[in-house]
Amino acid sequence: MQSRFRKQFDPEDTRISDLEHGWTPPRVDLTGRCPYFAPPLVKHILFVCTGNICRSPMAEGLFRAAVKDKPDIEVSSAGVATGYGQPPSAHAVEVLRSWGVDIGGLRSQPLTDDLVEDATHIFVMTRGHKEAIEMYFPEASEKIYLFRQFDDSVRSNNLDVPDPIGLGLHAYLECRDTLKRGIPGIIRFLDQSKSMSQPQPSTSTPASTSARTLRIALGADHGGFELKKAIHAHLTKKGYIVTDFGVNSAESADYPDYAGRRGQARARRGKRFWRARLQERHRHEHRGESFPAHPRRADR
Template identity: 50%
Template sequence: MVLLPWFSAMSEMKHVLFVCTGNTCRSPMAEGLFRKAVEQRSDYTVSSAGVAASKGTRCSGETSDFLNKRKITMSDFSSRPVSDSILSEATHVFAMTRGHLEALEARFPKHSDKFYLVREFAGVPNNAYEIDVPDPIGMGRKAYEEVGAVLDTAIPKIIAYIDETTA
């Protein structure tokens, strides 16, 4: 079978989804950082959602501040709850915590082959607690910077993994 150029490009498209709790802190931060990392590439799209998110909330002020310092804007961002249709569009889904991963697996088992933990790509943690990307909400600017540092380490490795394992 011969693939038309437009079909071939569609089949190679990678859609990365980041998932946290409320889709206002960690996952939008990851979405913004990932989008910046792949901005010169046409084979990636990225979005985010939350396992307990309400629809239509802006990302937290601290997340916006963190991203703005890196010249990343999320002015059009709007939170959304994870759903079957969102997961159907994704090729790779990265959860911030084991709890998020377990919630995804319980609610959407047919998509479980797409699920990963972000922290798996950020180096070996010192203890089991550190396998989760901690929730920075209410913890101040330093907590957001620490989440950003984890994501800065993980994102290039996530991109490399996806590039190596997809055709």
């Protein structure tokens, strides 16, 4: 006896026809994709501060809690001057725990090419962070925003989120409240944003119509020679103009001489050089200290 719902298969077509009811399911191509259903566009939100142990992990934790029912939003954080693996400040963990938000499991990470490229929106804590990221990643300038620029309660032109590190518990409470006030405006902005639902491809060179080519001065002692070579090659590939002040081999050298040459060159050429202070950064990270986010300010 023939089945009531008899099917006929056309080898040239993936559609299935119901002969008795005339119903045809959606056509599926050979890759298994259905033309009627597109995957949701995911927004990758990145919060950035200096050391990724106070402000940005607090922002990540608060924002993650606020969008927990939005599967199309992914959240992370990073620092412009930090290393991998540092836990959040104890005060940062404490002030959020009182609100039921646990950031104790987060660990610091530096801002990288991949993080910038994958992010659809980057929210920074200060103008200094914004300038630093735009300097290194000019191709990402259109997706970088100040965290507080969407906060309707702001009544001044100062949109920076103050750094609470070293200022006691009261500073962390103020920072937490400041971040909390800014989140609703960011969510509204993301809900309205459609043009950047997917990561924008990065370019291989920073030189463009909207970004000037940078001159970078490199210097290291003999212990940093191999690292300096790798950085030199990477920056050159990116299109930067690099001046190498040595050392020129891994043999033991009096590195203050090379540091002096780099400093003198920068003094002569003013702001055209972006510093790459390899030895200073190594010492800071070795001691577990934050490395200054704003090189101009750090060299004063």
